[in-house]
Amino acid sequence: MTYQTQLSLPPFSRGFHLITSHIQQAIRDWPMEEPGLLQVFIQHTSASLTINENADPTVRMDFESHFNQSVPENAPYYRHTLEGSDDMPAHIKASTLGSSVTVPVNQGQLLLGTWQGIYLCEHRNHGGHRSVIITYLH
């Protein structure tokens, strides 16, 4: 039996944001006792998902600083510039971090490590609502 749902996340500001509780809320009624895998997939190309430290907000700030440094806006070699200076870097950051995360599940729990949380990585200045598809396979 496979479970699947679509979740529309609220708009987040540009940066890295913990969304573990949003995911857990969306799947709270699913019987996930059996070992399996839970995938979260983002249906966009200028935002991404990753798993990282869930405690200190400065980690998420440093992610934003690092990726702004390593994927600069207005690089002289960009040709895709019509949608704003934050657009092409957003595409590159999205592929660097990835469009999905997959977490093992057992006994009703996501088997995240103690310090792991799921991040929404919002790479646009005004990304708006983001749609994710959540799938549980066992």
Place this chain on the structure above:
Amino acid sequence: MTYQTQLSLPPFSRGFHLITSHIQQAIRDWPMEEPGLLQVFIQHTSASLTINENADPTVRMDFESHFNQSVPENAPYYRHTLEGSDDMPAHIKASTLGSSVTVPVNQGQLLLGTWQGIYLCEHRNHGGHRSVIITYLH
């Protein structure tokens, strides 16, 4: 029931290429009505797969420019140089982008967002045919 097949992609030039239609063609006879996950896995270490913008070719050109800038050829600290100046950067780019993409499926459709396509990222100058394994689990 799990479906799995091997697909040999035609040689692509160095750069980023949309292969969504190649994947869809390879799985056209699979009954994918049930919700599930489709994984595409590349069996190489100097090419990779990612999901990004499917409309404007300059996005793919800018990906190539960015990764050539951020993973330079002939970096002074490379020791693995025997296979050509494009080889070690190809390995690093491949791991940065990843060896697989996994897309949720339902009602016979890949649940890609409107602007999402699957890219083959060919990091070698002459990569030749690339083999991918496609697996549908539900």
Place this chain on the structure above:
Amino acid sequence: MTYQTQLSLPPFSRGFHLITSHIQQAIRDWPMEEPGLLQVFIQHTSASLTINENADPTVRMDFESHFNQSVPENAPYYRHTLEGSDDMPAHIKASTLGSSVTVPVNQGQLLLGTWQGIYLCEHRNHGGHRSVIITYLH
């Protein structure tokens, strides 16, 4: 039928290490004749998993050199610095490379390409034991 187990890896030095044989040893008793997917998930935020070249050790050395260059320690914009100069770069490297790898399986074999191996990417100076969850779905 889903199989799942937890594996505690021995401590590795900072750098990139082949762990394919550790994974294969942990799952040696699983009947994996059916086509499916094997996921390996690391429960940490300062180490990661990737798939790359399994033959020449200088490839793994060059990975370490590259990521030390592209994600420097002591960047002036880091705010999360209390846990040591290797900590924040470790988080960024972990998300760049990813917290899991998923490999197609058939007829009892991981369908890795000839030159592919699974890497543990240890980004801390003294990471200690690392816990991974291995899941086989078919």
